Amino acid sequence: MTWSQDPMQEPPQQWGPYPGQPGPREPQGSPEPPQRGSGRGWWQVPTAAVLAAALATAGTWTLAEQGVIGQDEPAQSVSREPAEGTPASASAQQGDDSTNQPAEAEVAAGSTPASDPHWSGIAEKVSPSVVAVTLANGAGSGVVLDDEGHIVTNHHVVAEGGPIHVTLQDGRSYPVEVVGSDPVTDLAVLELEDGPKDLQPITVGDDKDLKVGDPVMAIGNPLGYAGTVTTGIVSALDRPVRASGKSPEEPVVTNAVQTSAPINPGNSGGALVDSRGRLVGINSSIASLGRSADTAGSIGIGFAITATQMKNVTEDLVESGSARHPQIGVRIEDGRVEHDGAQLAAAGVVSVEEGSAAAKAGLQKGDAIVGLDDNQIDGVWSLIAQVREQRVGDEVSLRVIREGKEREVSLTVASEAKGEATAEGGTP
Incomplete structure (x- = not known):
């Protein structure tokens, strides 16, 4: 052999995706879930890489520096509008022009998007492309992909099944069906049943153009506060993120965009956009120092599945209902x-x-x-x-x-x- 084994490489593991809002939460001190492959196994799986936190309101994948996080506490029943003065977030407002063209934010005259983004304009243009996803047991977020009614979200948001509805930014709600869902990549595609003609698909950007330090915005439905936007920067690129859940499914492996934009339970499946309002990632997980649901939440380390992987997987799901790995x-x-x-x-x-x-x-x-x-x-x-x-x-x-x-x-x-x-x- 020309190389030596390095037992210190494997990242900490954490609880993984929980669909929607959970029933009884895990008690503190729950035993650590078994490792699903030690890094020395065959990896055909699309699993694994650095701690994460599935951001459905029902259970966030959170990374603990030592040990494992329990399931998140169920979110309280809240109004669709965020409470006045909610810190670090703002409710995006509907723009005047609702079209079925992909949303791309206008940049304020004289500003440089990469260094001085016009966030209010970006939020106004992009928010109609982001939906709240609700199930009997929880909620998450989704992003409109096309004017045919296809919406991308996380697998863990819809994994429990049952009736699913999406609510548009203007308050209209519609039932959806699952076109395909892939636990290996934690992505799913929904389709509106008899949806409106004025859907506004998001403009998909190229995450390969991102640089560490670039400004980004997260848009979603954290804790039921629909239309919430938060901003931050790209903290790291090509971050291997590994998360696992309570189900026997494979842990999820993502080559993620790491961001400082605050992301919380319910943001799962929502949009991470660049300074021009282009989709560069699907928010899916967070790191956490806590060891229980009581302390799980944003500490400024969030992860998004790249737009590149999202496009690859959703194209397969729309075409055949399953994804190739x-x-x-x-x-x-x-x-x-x-x-x-x-x-x-x-x-x-x-x-x-x-x-x-x-x-x-x-x-x-x-x-x-x-x-x-x-x-x-x-x-x-x-x-x-x-x-x-x-x-x-x-x-x-x-x-x-x-x-x-x-x-x-x-x-x-x-x-x-x-x-x-x-x-x-x-x-x-």
Whole structure:
């Protein structure tokens, strides 16, 4: 072997998505949920990466620095309008022009969007594209994708099933059906039944254009306060986020946008937009220092599924009702490798699946993967997250250290075989 095992790489795990508002909450001191794969398993799964908090009002995925968070306390029954003077948030108002064209905010004359965003104009233009999602047991948020009535939200928001309604920014409410839901990526697509003709789809931007420090706005339905907007910056990019829930489903792995914009339970499925009002992420989880529902809430570390992954998954869900999950076919573990006199964190290849994309590309047992395209790979979860953001059929280049020498390995991302997407038996 040319790399050494690194047992410190795996991030803390946390409670994962809970659909809607929960019934009885978990008692404090609940036992930690079992790990669903130690980072040394086959990763075909689209699971895992850095702490997160599913933001449905019924249960936020929260990350604890040590230990696990219990389920969030049910939100109180509140009016659709936020209370006057609600700190760190504002209720977005309906603009005068309701059209079925994608919403793109106008920028105030003389301002530079990246450094001086016109947030009130952005909120006015984008808020009609964000909806409140309500179920019998809870609530979340959603984003209008097109004028045909497709709405994206988080899987954990709608996972419990039952009648679902969405409420538009102007107060109109409609029943929706689930077109498709993918627990692996925590994304779902809803469709309005006999929806209005004046739906305003959001403009989808390119998260690849984001830079750390860029201003962003989160829009959603936290704790039932519909139309709430909060602002912050991009705190980090390509952040591997791992979250798991009470269900036996796989933990979710996301190559996330980290933001300081306050995000709270109920924001799940809502929009993260850039300084021009373009969608760059779907808010899905938060980190928390608390160990129970009593202390779960925004501490300025929130995570959004990238617009890139959202587009890949929702296109599959709309077309077929299910999502394809990319894989390359290697069994990996966290490790470190020596290169040019320095130690590098890496994803070490334990074995290569016969006939897989990795095998065809020449990956070998003992290889240390330290990069994918222009992105650094520092362990199991970052490689899983990066692969999961690709589309099946994409060409990627892996940076590999083999016997002390660096080499590039190009391969075509494949689709996981049916029934193999588990932490124990999958492959990335």
